Amino acid sequence: xxxxxxxxxxxxxxxxxxxxxxxxxxxxxxxxxxxxxxxxxxxxxxxxxxxxxxxxxxxxxxxxxxxxxxxxxxxxxxxxxxxxxxxxxxxxxxxxxxxxxxxxxxxxxxxxxxxxxxxxxxxxxxxxxxxxxxxxxxxxxxxxxxxxxxxxxxxxxxxxxxxxxxxxxxxxxxxxxxxxxxxxxxxxxxxxxxxxxxxxxxxxxxxxxxxxxxxxxxxxxxxxxxxxxxxxxxxxxxxxxxxxxxxxxxxxxxxxxxxxxxxxxxxxxxxxxxxxxxxxxxxxxxxxxxxxxxxxxxxxxxxxxxxxxxxxxxxxxxxxxxxxxxxxxxxxxxxxxxxxxxxxxxxxxxxxxxxxxxxxxx
Amino acid sequence: xxxxxxxxxxxxxxxxxxxxxxxxxxxxxxxxxxxxxxxxxxxxxxxxxxxxxxxxxxxxxxxxxxxxxxxxxxxxxxxxxxxxxxxxxxxxxxxxxxxxxxxxxxxxxxxxxxxxxxxxxxxxxxxxxxxxxxxxxxxxxxxxxxxxxxxxxxxxxxxxxxxxxxxxxxxxxxxxxxxxxxxxxxxxxxxxxxxxxxxxxxxxxxxxxxxxxxxxxxxxxxxxxxxxxxxxxxxxxxxxxxxxxxxxxxxxxxxxxxxxxxxxxxxxxxxxxxxxxxxxxxxxxxxxxxxxxxxxxxxxxxxxxxxxxxxxx
Numbered sequence: 001x002x003x004x005x006x007x008x009x010x011x012x013x014x015x016x017x018x019x020x021x022x023x024x025x026x027x028x029x030x031x032x033x034x035x036x037x038x039x040x041x042x043x044x045x046x047x048x049x050x051x052x053x054x055x056x057x058x059x060x061x062x063x064x065x066x067x068x069x070x071x072x073x074x075x076x077x078x079x080x081x082x083x084x085x086x087x088x089x090x091x092x093x094x095x096x097x098x099x100x101x102x103x104x105x106x107x108x109x110x111x112x113x114x115x116x117x118x119x120x121x122x123x124x125x126x127x128x129x130x131x132x133x134x135x136x137x138x139x140x141x142x143x144x145x146x147x148x149x150x151x152x153x154x155x156x157x158x159x160x161x162x163x164x165x166x167x168x169x170x171x172x173x174x175x176x177x178x179x180x181x182x183x184x185x186x187x188x189x190x191x192x193x194x195x196x197x198x199x200x201x202x203x204x205x206x207x208x209x210x211x212x213x214x215x216x217x218x219x220x221x222x223x224x225x226x227x228x229x230x231x232x233x234x235x236x237x238x239x240x241x242x243x244x245x246x247x248x249x250x251x252x253x254x255x256x257x258x259x260x261x262x263x264x265x266x267x268x269x270x271x272x273x274x275x276x277x278x279x280x281x282x283x284x285x286x287x288x289x290x291x292x293x294x295x296x297x298x299x300x301x302x303x304x305x306x307x308x309x310x311x312x313x314x315x316x317x318x319x320x321x322x323x324x325x326x327x328x329x330x331x332x333x334x335x336x337x338x339x340x341x342x343x344x345x346x347x348x349x350x351x352x353x354x355x356x357x358x359x360x361x362x
Numbered sequence: 363x364x365x366x367x368x369x370x371x372x373x374x375x376x377x378x379x380x381x382x383x384x385x386x387x388x389x390x391x392x393x394x395x396x397x398x399x400x401x402x403x404x405x406x407x408x409x410x411x412x413x414x415x416x417x418x419x420x421x422x423x424x425x426x427x428x429x430x431x432x433x434x435x436x437x438x439x440x441x442x443x444x445x446x447x448x449x450x451x452x453x454x455x456x457x458x459x460x461x462x463x464x465x466x467x468x469x470x471x472x473x474x475x476x477x478x479x480x481x482x483x484x485x486x487x488x489x490x491x492x493x494x495x496x497x498x499x500x501x502x503x504x505x506x507x508x509x510x511x512x513x514x515x516x517x518x519x520x521x522x523x524x525x526x527x528x529x530x531x532x533x534x535x536x537x538x539x540x541x542x543x544x545x546x547x548x549x550x551x552x553x554x555x556x557x558x559x560x561x562x563x564x565x566x567x568x569x570x571x572x573x574x575x576x577x578x579x580x581x582x583x584x585x586x587x588x589x590x591x592x593x594x595x596x597x598x599x600x601x602x603x604x605x606x607x608x609x610x611x612x613x614x615x616x617x618x619x620x621x622x623x624x625x626x627x628x629x630x631x632x633x634x635x636x637x638x639x640x641x642x643x644x645x646x647x648x649x650x651x652x653x654x655x656x657x658x659x660x661x662x663x664x665x666x667x668x669x670x671x672x673x674x675x
Contacts, residue, residue: 100535
């Protein structure tokens with residue numbers, strides 16, 4: 001057999017049959033460029049009014065997925081081709097998931113910021129407002145009061161329940177409560193609103209009953225399971241050695257829980273409570289039903305309708321008056337305020353969790 | 363003086379212990395009472411609607427079940443399309459975060475996806491109707507012209523983009539964070555030994571995921587889907603703001619005549635409802651409660667069975 005004596009450098013055995021580094025990126029850039037050109041031509045030919053960037057990126061990515069598979073199949077074989085296809089598809093999924101988030105934050109900032117930084121937005125209510133003036137004071141007051149009372153109701157119940165589940169609960173009752181808390185997590189928010197309405201109608205006999213307190217109760221129904229879940233997770237993290245050390249010193253069980261277990265996990269519990277507040281503060285449907293809507297400031301939780309921020313956003317959009325843009329602008333500004341509140345709550349919660357996390361000796 | 367010690371030594375019963383433990387039991391039971399109260403109050407308020415005679419119900423429905431049936435269909439239909447969109451994307455995102463992204467980045471990426479969960483539903487509604495519906499309408503026209511022979515894309519295409527497909531996309535975005543979170547947790551729990559064994563046998567990364575990660579995670583994916591379904595079924599404001607509703611049952615995705623959902627119908631009708639109309643809406647809420655209760659219960663049972671058999675704990 002003739003030994004191959006071909007001139008030229010020996011191919012590196014480790015890199016033959018593999019695509020050179022950077023090929024993937026070049027294919028990606030190339031397919032985006034190609035589709036960008038195609039869409040550009042379509043626009044120049046008068047096919048579309050605006051340049052369709054999202055369409056170009058999306059179809060370019062699809063073309064990339066196909067090209068990668070074909071090229072890799074020709075060079076590397078079917079197994080590597082499938083692997084590369086899966087990688088590019090998974091990455092595509094992630095990018096697709098990011099698109100709405102980016103678009104949403106961009107449009108809310110673009111449309112809401114200008115109206116929100118006008119002083120009238122935080123100094124006026126909507127009472128007797130017909131034009132571009134008016135603000136969200138009544139809604140912010142309502143949101144703060146209703147959410148605070150909801151938290152006052154649900155934090156003690158939720159925390160005590162989680163203590164029961166972790167420290168005391170054995171047997172059927174604990175299992176049933178765990179299951180029911182899980183199921184309660186899935187109650188649609190509007191059903192919670194209907195429950196609060198049905199409850200107050202039966203109690204007061206007034207079919208047109210609306211009040212902020214009802215809203216608090218509806219939100220508490222939604223909030224309790226979240227508090228229970230998160231506190232339970234945190235209490236479970238407390239090492240058993242701490243409890244045993246406390247018992248060994250003769251400390252009663254309830255004092256062990258109050259003085260050892262809760263202080264150790266308080267950071268995580270606070271985080272969970274704040275995240276649950278962040279979850280319910282944006283709820284619209286139950287408040288639309290039981291707290292109603294009004295244009296005036298109302299500080300009284302027990303009597304009369306009470307406006308809230310999410311409901312303000314909804315009504316400004318759905319009941320547009322004479323000058324539509326005024327109402328839509330207020331809706332965007334309200335949406336931005338709401339997002340900022342929720343993000344701030346999330347951020348503070350995570351900071352608390354990070355800063356005050358118990359230092360376990362390890 | 364010396365008392366005979368009989369049986370085990372009993373701890374002294376302290377007042378604090380009694381009070382504390384019984385208050386925790388009380389709080390736990392309160393949750394059961396609350397859940398029961400939700401069911402009972404809704405049932406009590408629903409009875410007038412369920413027993414109502416023809417002529418008193420809204421939409422000139424002869425009885426409650428005729429009234430609620432198109433709504434049930436719309437609810438399930440919109441949620442099902444949302445799930446068809448959301449399941450592959452959420453699995454992809456979860457895989458990206460758990461197995462593809464660089465280890466240092468993955469936590470931050472997970473937080474970015476969680477940000478989607480922090481956006482209130484009314485903001486999604488506003489975005490859906492003012493941005494998405496307008497932006498996607500030309501695509502709907504294209505679908506209708508080129509793929510109109512598929513019954514789903516047939517009919518007269520909506521001029522506003524406020525169709526059931528737009529709603530389904532918004533719903534898919536909204537359920538994505540919870541589904542991704544659950545899938546991600548499960549993917550991360552895959553025994554590392556299984557993954558390493560697959561890689562050691564020469565599997566590529568995708569083959570490793572197919573033979574080791576996905577079979578392990580299948581029950582988790584199912585329960586994540588059910589949780590997402592529960593969310594999508596109960597979503598109210600986003601649907602109420604985006605959809606242009608009608609009292610119809612059809613499978614067209616792109617027309618202006620869309621079946622409404624239970625929750626959105628309640629939100630739209632409640633402020634103006636009176637008399638039996640209110641009871642009818644509450645009764646439809648009860649139907650929604652039962653549907654989501656069943657879906658969530660199935661999801662939880664699937665999760666719990668996984669816990670029992672996985673050997674991961």
